[in-house]
Amino acid sequence: MSKSLKIGGVVVAILATLVLWLWLGGDGVKKTARLKAVEVIGNLAMRTIPDDVAGGFHKIPIERKELAPGVYQATGVANTHLITTDDGDVLFDTGLALQVPQQMELLKEVSDGPLTHIIVSHSHADHMGGTKFWKEDGTEIVAHREYTEEQRYLKELEPYLHHRNRTLFPWMPEEPPQIGLIAYGGVEPTITVGDDDLIFEQGGVRFEVLNTPGAEGADNISLWLPQKKILFTGDTLGPLFPQFPNIFTMRGEKVRKPVEYIATLNRLIELDIEMLVPSHHTPVTGVENIRAALTKIRDATKYVHDETVRGMNEGRSVHELMEEIQLPPELELTQEHGRVSWAVRSIWEYYATWFHFDSITELYPVPARSMYAELAELAGPEALVAKAKEHADAGEPVRALHLLEVAVAGDPDNAPALRLRLTTLEAMLQTAIDGVGNNYEKDYLRQQIALTREALGQGS
Ligand SMILES: [Zn+2]
Numbered sequence: 001m002s003k004s005l006k007i008g009g010v011v012v013a014i015l016a017t018l019v020l021w022l023w024l025g026g027d028g029v030k031k032t033a034r035l036k037a038v039e040v041i042g043n044l045a046m047r048t049i050p051d052d053v054a055g056g057f058h059k060i061p062i063e064r065k066e067l068a069p070g071v072y073q074a075t076g077v078a079n080t081h082l083i084t085t086d087d088g089d090v091l092f093d094t095g096l097a098l099q100v101p102q103q104m105e106l107l108k109e110v111s112d113g114p115l116t117h118i119i120v121s122h123s124h125a126d127h128m129g130g131t132k133f134w135k136e137d138g139t140e141i142v143a144h145r146e147y148t149e150e151q152r153y154l155k156e157l158e159p160y161l162h163h164r165n166r167t168l169f170p171w172m173p174e175e176p177p178q179i180g181l182i183a184y185g186g187v188e189p190t191i192t193v194g195d196d197d198l199i200f201e202q203g204g205v206r207f208e209v210l211n212t213p214g215a216e217g218a219d220n221i222s223l224w225l226p227q228k229k230i231l232f233t234g235d236t237l238g239p240l241f242p243q244f245p246n247i248f249t250m251r252g253e254k255v256r257k258p259v260e261y262i263a264t265l266n267r268l269i270e271l272d273i274e275m276l277v278p279s280h281h282t283p284v285t286g287v288e289n290i291r292a293a294l295t296k297i298r299d300a301t302k303y304v305h306d307e308t309v310r311g312m313n314e315g316r317s318v319h320e321l322m323e324e325i326q327l328p329p330e331l332e333l334t335q336e337h338g339r340v341s342w343a344v345r346s347i348w349e350y351y352a353t354w355f356h357f358d359s360i361t362e363l364y365p366v367p368a369r370s371m372y373a374e375l376a377e378l379a380g381p382e383a384l385v386a387k388a389k390e391h392a393d394a395g396e397p398v399r400a401l402h403l404l405e406v407a408v409a410g411d412p413d414n415a416p417a418l419r420l421r422l423t424t425l426e427a428m429l430q431t432a433i434d435g436v437g438n439n440y441e442k443d444y445l446r447q448q449i450a451l452t453r454e455a456l457g458q459g460s
Contacts, residue, residue, distance in 0.1 A: 080094055082110065088114045088116035089113045092223050121232070147187075154184065162175070168440055205227065210267065221236075236268075242294070244300055244335050248338075258304075308347040384403050422456065
């Protein structure tokens with residue numbers, strides 16, 4: 001972790017304590033004061049993070065855009081959308097809690113109508129974070145029927161998931177905020193969407209909330225405005241469009257179901273979408289262009305799914321399939337968010353779970369790693385580092401890393417092993433940048449490089 005990230009974390013922790021005090025102040029503390037405090041923390045948190053981490057989401061300015069008459073977007077780490085009608089307004093996604101004050105201010109400027117519905121695309125913190133701030137008396141909260149279960153497990157595993165999340169999204173505070181409105185969770189849907197879509201008309205505008213699970217969780221919904229031919233997708237299509245889906249997330253979460261996702265894409269391909277509005281980054285326009293991209297995502301997902309299933313039935317190992325299955329040129333898509341080889345493994349484990357039938361030892365809580373120190377003693381540190389160097393020089397960095405992990409298990413201060421580990425990781429980072437460019441792989445490699453430097457006493 002770099003120094004600036006550490007400082008950022010400390011600043012956020014101090015401010016979080018101040019805000020806690022504000023909240024404990026009880027009802028006497030006005031909502032505007034609470035919003036102001038959150039805004040201060042949010043700005044500081046974003047400013048302390050370098051530009052080039054986590055795909056640069058945190059550097060996206062908070063601005064208001066009018067996407068179509070009566071359809072507004074407040075940008076940020078995640079976008080919030082307000083659709084205004086003569087009979088009240090509808091909100092789609094509520095952004096990251098730390099950015100709510102500014103997004104809310106911008107959107108409130110265009111309408112003072114009552115908020116009849118908040119539609120939450122799914123349970124991720126960057127899409128539901130402002131729900132408790134926005135909710136008025138009588139506002140319906142619309143979410144997928146799986147939302148409550150997804151929110152439950154994400155909340156219950158928050159201490160575990162937060163630290164994994166933070167490795168990849170370093171603007172997050174050191175500990176998960178547990179304070180009032182900015183704490184994760186607590187959103188209670190009043191209308192759920194599942195087998196049936198939710199269709200309603202308000203102020204002459206038709207709203208269709210579609211059941212579109214499988215992409216970034218079991219609880220994804222999208223909003224279709226058929227008169228305007230605008231589709232709001234939340235994360236149903238991920239942060240980039242088009243992209244290979246993130247069936248597996250390195251942040252740690254339940255597996256996302258590929259066949260359900262293919263069904264979702266089939267639904268969306270049927271619509272004549274003139275403007276596609278994801279909750280990250282900018283809208284995409286053009287019916288044919290959008291349909292072609294959706295078809296490609298569907299076909300690429302299906303290809304990887306079908307090839308994995310075929311390989312499993314042919315008795316191929318998960319590692320062979322991770323190595324072999326690649327998108328054919330006509331289905332080539334960016335893997336910045338979702339990586340094909342990780343999708344292969346996720347599909348495998350989704351169907352067959354973690355026992356791969358490779359070794360009886362898989363069944364017991366004694367991993368190969370627990371024997372590394374003994375192996376290091378038997379092989380000797382010099383021999384391990386020399387062999388690792390051969391692999392690194394032969395362009396096999398992961399083989400080199402395996403041997404170096406054995407060497408370091410034998411002696412955590414083994415400087416030659418740590419130095420070779422550092423140059424190997426740096427080479428892997430370059431390969432990742434020049435190759436599929438997966439953001440999570442790059443960020444995790446960067447974190448490992450920083451830790452190795454720390455172990456070598458080089459700081460970062
Ligand atoms: Zn998101």
